[in-house]
Amino acid sequence: MSALTSLARALAVRAEAAQPITTVRHVHLADRPLVFIPLTLAGEANAPLAAMLGDSVEAPRLLIVPQPRNRDQRFEFAAELGRILVSYVDSFARRQEEIRGKRRFTDAPQILVPNPGGIAFLRLFGRSTRLRRIWGEYAVKPIVPTLGKWLTFFAERAEHPGSSLTLAMTSTLSAHWATGQSAVEDANLAALMAWFTDDPFEAARDAEDAAIWPPAGPTTDPTFDAAALMPAINRYAKTDADPIARQQALEHLRAVLQGQLDPTWQLMWRGIDLLRTVEPGATVVERWADDRDVYTNYVEYLQTGTALPQARRDSAVAAARRLNRLERAQSLYDAQRALDDPLVMAEFRLAGEAFAGEVVAADPTRLDATGPRRKLRPHVTVRTTDPFKLPVGTELQSPTRRAQTARIVSIDGSDIVLELTGGMGRALTPTPGSVPELAERVTYSTVSTAFQPGGNFPQAEDTPWTHGGPPPPPEPTEEDAVEAWS
Known part of the structure; x- marks a missing residue:
């Protein structure tokens, strides 16, 4: 937890x-x-019990x-879930736009689950369904492996920063608001939402009562399991010979489960x-465009008709490449958040990796004549009261002038002289507003969104023996059809 979040x-209290x-x-x-x-279901390996889903608050399924x-019955559930989810996903694969010679869909699907446990369900249930066969013994409906591929796709994207x-x-x-309770308590959706009510302390106490606010899943409350769920399941199980009693028992079970899911819905x-009340940051649209690219690519891959399901586990090279992608994405996401948001940037200021201050001197038309031709290199002096740890020569970036680089030329107490490069036009006179003016409040930091090249990894067929050697080609096996649900 950061210092500002603690404050x-x-x-909040x-x-x-x-x-x-x-x-x-x-x-x-x-x-x-x-x-x-x-x-x-408690005590089972990711055995689905129920799901409520939909894209409208008035129409849950x-x-x-x-x-x-x-x-x-579990695979009937998977097939019905697949029909709903895949239909939703496919509804975005209709309109395209062309960007830099490449086509992508104008929008993409988005799945919202209550908590990280819901994402874990996507991952595990996707693994349990994407490798199933649609022929032979243990055959399932064709929609089931398609569902598994999409669930795995969404679970993997949840791990991608940004x-x-x-x-x-x-x-x-929790990434946008702080409450007066612990991070563990924030993991309870009802307890977290209590802090947006008129009486958060009373609402938070109510959130601890599973009879008032059932858990948001995927696991259920043990008291509910013993008192309501198991009797309802047992009642249904004993009605094989009586269709009327079976239907009544099914309706009772549905009502019991709906009572658990409605509050979370x-x-x-x-x-x-609540999230819609906050304006998105400047780089959100850029990251959503990346999401649309990824969605478009996966739709096109599935449409080839020869698309294989995601592997049960990554090979050594695939795992290394994935880790490298995630690390670079995390670095970029952290930088974008800081440049978008003064409160996030404040954490860097406290750490001495950024500073804010007032421009007390400026030479916007300064030229550097040391090379074969003159170059526009303005100097500005910023006076700051922030803790400052950066040495002379450090390159910085400003949230308000992201195309520009500032290099620390000298430090005199609280005055920092910066030399500016880029973002001022091509002439020897800077365009208006491109150089900070006297008395302007500015922020500079080491945070950078500069491109980071990917790592240099061998091809899969060149995997060294120290990492298991080249992986075997993906081929369906008998084990795939009987894989455990966990």
């Missing part, structure tokens, strides 16, 4: 309300997100598995409305 938590820790929203929020709330240990294709509501809200849409 915001203390202020005093004010009895959640405190913003950002000035802008750092995620994209789709016009038509798909809210997905899964439930699993409830899917249940009356007997979660029944393999056929991506908004898959979001956990508790994590997203309402909380999810309240969270969406």
Whole structure:
């Protein structure tokens, strides 16, 4: 937890309300997100129990598995879930635009789950379904492996820093507001949302009562399991010979599960409305464009008709490349957030990696004549009261002039002289506004969004023996059809 977040938590207690820790929203929020709330059976390996999903608060769809240990019923659930989710995903693959000679879809799907446990469900359920066969023994409906591929796609994008294709509501809200409770308590969606009510302390106490606010999943409350769920499942299991009693038992089970999911459904849409009140940051649109590129590429890959499911596990080279991509994406995302948001930048200022101050001197038309031709190299002097640790020669960037580089020329107490390069036009006279003016408040930091080249990795067929040698080609096996649900 950062120093500013700790302060915001203390202020939240005093004010009895959640405190913003950002000035802008750092995620994209789709016009038509798909809210997905899964439930699993306790004591089973990711056995689906129920799910509520939909792209409208007025029209949730409830899917249940009356007997979660029944393999056929679990795959019926997977098929129905696949029809809904794949239909939603495909609805965005219609309109395209051309950007720099490449076509991509104008929009993309977005899945919102209550918490990181929901993302784990996507990952595990995707692994359980994407490798299934649609012929032979243990055959499933064709929609099931397609569902598995898409669930795995969304789970993998959730790990990509800055991506908004898959979001956990508790994590997203906690990244934008601080409450007066611990991070563990913030993981409870009802307890987190309590801090946006008139009486957060009372609401947070209510959130601890599973009878008032059931868990947001994917696991259920043990008291509910013993008192309501298992009796309802057992009642259904004992009605094989009586169709009327079976239907009544099914309706009772649906009502029991709907009572567990409805409160979370309402909380999810309240969270969406809350996020919509915050304007997105400048680079959000750029990251969403990357998400649309990734979505477009995967749709086109699936349309080839020969698309293989994602591997059960990455090869050594694939894992190294993936880790390198995630590290570079995290670095870029951190930089973009700081440049978009003064509150995020404040953390860098406290660490001595950035400073803010007032321009006390400026030479906007200064020329550097040391080379074969003269170059425009203005000098500005910034006076700051921030803790400062950067040495002479450090290159900096300003959130308000991102195309420009500033290099520290000298330091005299609290006065820092900077030499500016770029972002001023091609003439020897800077364009208006491109050089900071006297008395202007400016911020500079080591944060940079400069391109970072990827690592140099061998081809998969050149994997060294120290890492297992070249991986075998992906081929379906008998094991795929009977893979455990975990």
